[in-house]
Amino acid sequence: MPEAVAKPESTTSWKLLRRMLVLGFQYRRECLAVVALQLVIVGLSLGGLGLTGLGIDYLRTTVDPASPAPRWPLGMAPPAEWSPQSVIWAIAGMVLASALINAFVRWAAAISAANLSQKILLNLRAGVFEKLQRLSFAFYDAGQSSSIINRAAGDVNAVRSFVDGVIIKVSITSLTLAVYIFYMLRVHVGLTLVCLSTTPLLWVGSLFFSRRVQPMYRRASELADQLVSLLVENVQGAHVIKGFGREREAIASFEAATTRIRKQKEEIFWNVSAFQPVMGGLTQLNMLILMVYGGWLVIQGQVALGSGLFVFANLLQEFANQVGQITNIANTIQSSLIGAQRVFEVLDAPLAITSSDNALPLPRARGEIEFDKVTFTYPTGRRALTDISFRVSPGECLGVTGATGSGKSTLLSLLMRFYDVDSGAVRVDGHDVRKLDLDDLRRNMGLVFQESFVFSHTIGANIAFGQPEATLEQIERSARVAAAAEFIQELPGRYDTMVGEYGSTLSGGQRQRLSIARAVLLDPPILLLDDATASVDAETEHEISTALEGASAGRTTLLISNRLSTLSRCDRVMVLDGGRVAAIGTPETLLRESAWFSGLARLQRMEEIVVAR
Numbered sequence: 001m002p003e004a005v006a007k008p009e010s011t012t013s014w015k016l017l018r019r020m021l022v023l024g025f026q027y028r029r030e031c032l033a034v035v036a037l038q039l040v041i042v043g044l045s046l047g048g049l050g051l052t053g054l055g056i057d058y059l060r061t062t063v064d065p066a067s068p069a070p071r072w073p074l075g076m077a078p079p080a081e082w083s084p085q086s087v088i089w090a091i092a093g094m095v096l097a098s099a100l101i102n103a104f105v106r107w108a109a110a111i112s113a114a115n116l117s118q119k120i121l122l123n124l125r126a127g128v129f130e131k132l133q134r135l136s137f138a139f140y141d142a143g144q145s146s147s148i149i150n151r152a153a154g155d156v157n158a159v160r161s162f163v164d165g166v167i168i169k170v171s172i173t174s175l176t177l178a179v180y181i182f183y184m185l186r187v188h189v190g191l192t193l194v195c196l197s198t199t200p201l202l203w204v205g206s207l208f209f210s211r212r213v214q215p216m217y218r219r220a221s222e223l224a225d226q227l228v229s230l231l232v233e234n235v236q237g238a239h240v241i242k243g244f245g246r247e248r249e250a251i252a253s254f255e256a257a258t259t260r261i262r263k264q265k266e267e268i269f270w271n272v273s274a275f276q277p278v279m280g281g282l283t284q285l286n287m288l289i290l291m292v293y294g295g296w297l298v299i300q301g302q303v304a305l306g307s308g309l310f311v312f313a314n315l316l317q318e319f320a321n322q323v324g325q326i327t328n329i330a331n332t333i334q335s336s337l338i339g340a341q342r343v344f345e346v347l348d349a350p351l352a353i354t355s356s357d358n359a360l361p362l363p364r365a366r367g368e369i370e371f372d373k374v375t376f377t378y379p380t381g382r383r384a385l386t387d388i389s390f391r392v393s394p395g396e397c398l399g400v401t402g403a404t405g406s407g408k409s410t411l412l413s414l415l416m417r418f419y420d421v422d423s424g425a426v427r428v429d430g431h432d433v434r435k436l437d438l439d440d441l442r443r444n445m446g447l448v449f450q451e452s453f454v455f456s457h458t459i460g461a462n463i464a465f466g467q468p469e470a471t472l473e474q475i476e477r478s479a480r481v482a483a484a485a486e487f488i489q490e491l492p493g494r495y496d497t498m499v500g501e502y503g504s505t506l507s508g509g510q511r512q513r514l515s516i517a518r519a520v521l522l523d524p525p526i527l528l529l530d531d532a533t534a535s536v537d538a539e540t541e542h543e544i545s546t547a548l549e550g551a552s553a554g555r556t557t558l559l560i561s562n563r564l565s566t567l568s569r570c571d572r573v574m575v576l577d578g579g580r581v582a583a584i585g586t587p588e589t590l591l592r593e594s595a596w597f598s599g600l601a602r603l604q605r606m607e608e609i610v611v612a613r
């Protein structure tokens, strides 16, 4: 079965949640450290608050000796000879000390939370990137590259936020709420129960909110994909856009895409911002209850003014803040669920093309190639090859020609095992490629693509891409074989010259020769050349043909081309037509026997005559 991006419906939110909890469990030690520090912060805040309440109670008895005496905790009662002013100074000093320690612990907590975030992000990105490297072409055919880029860059952030924004926050919030409730119950049980009676409404509200915004977050991710896709297309196709004077339309479509994102974000924002005041309003209701009922309890002498009502009011406010966090947490859960789904789709995509457990090693192939009744259909359902059979002997050069879309490049993809055949077999040295070790198989082949891809690195690093440890001497030798040495010598930094992104500072012919040098450096027994001279002028064609001749010497070569001059250098030529073999033989035989080949020859001779005139 080809790899494809799994359907979103196949993964329920519960399954995703469970998976992310498992992921969070991997970081349990770091999470526990962050939670522990937060608990110290809560403890210090409560300590400071309790001390302030005590100070108020002390002041009250100082002003009105008939009022209830403050209850000093842990034998903290000040010596009788201390003046009221000294006692207040002592209490204020302790409040300040606890605030300073609190600030230090907050700093430590922020650092450990940031470290944890980065660690998770790094691991997730590495995991996704590694998987992307191992996935075969069927996966890339099925998913848009921009969506894949977004998953590795942005969505991993959403998954990370589940650990630090949900798991840790839920732990902190629930522990903090528990501590607050315990403290409030100690002040007065009845007052606590009455004030917190509105809390279930908050939970129902959160549930409603999360159901409402989940589809909005999913849509926002899709729109972000579309924007990246548009951006990539516009940057890569900048020449075409300028050439056709379509800048205005390009700008308009980009603006439309950003507007769609803005509107979607606005919708999310409106929902979040409407939800927060509603939740806030509910918690303020508690304050009303506190003033009426709590005030009565103070008048009755059942609750102290400072360590009772004052502390309680502050706790209630903090309680409301913590409950307000539930909105943020619900919000983060939604966005991270969507992100997680998209990241896990990549991580879970099955690897369709892998080495089997008992794969045969192939250190160095002799170079025999055989296609035996091969039929192949792309994952999109497009049949590309039907019942193809041919053999290439070691050291032989087979030219492959045929109309566009006749299946030439597909032959190379099957040889490299970018895809597996539907039926029949592709063999190298008599072994079915599916039975061979995949790395060994690919190491035995040098591939030059139709579109040569050059990395934004130095010329030398581009040639040594398949063998980074290659010496400068080896690199120079490969460049000479590929007829690239001459133009490289003329570059300002020679082999250390940086080439622009996608090789934009090189001509098409130069890029092709770099690719040939890159393939030659590996010294592969099999060379696969995909239409290297397709879109170059006669002079460059000559240079590339020279390069190809040098490169293919002593190797089995499959050379795709529609140029007669290139094909005539091959031992035999195969003509493909609609994914089938139409003819195969020496160039001379084909000139007589293949209508397509003789037609090609006629056409190109006419071209030469026109050029000569």
Ligand SMILES: Nc1ncnc2c1ncn2[C@@H]1O[C@H](COP(=O)(O)OP(=O)(O)OP(=O)(O)O)[C@@H](O)[C@H]1O
Binding pocket: 141, 378, 379, 380, 382, 383, 384, 402, 403, 404, 405, 406, 407, 408, 409, 410, 411, 450
């Ligand atoms: N990744 C793909 N997914 C689906 N269909 C594909 C894919 N690549 C190629 N095809 C289709 O398979 C058929 C054979 O394509 P292939 O690239 O092998 O032809 P080709 O002879 O090399 O063409 P050209 O000379 O234009 O490069 C074409 O009809 C093409 O549209």
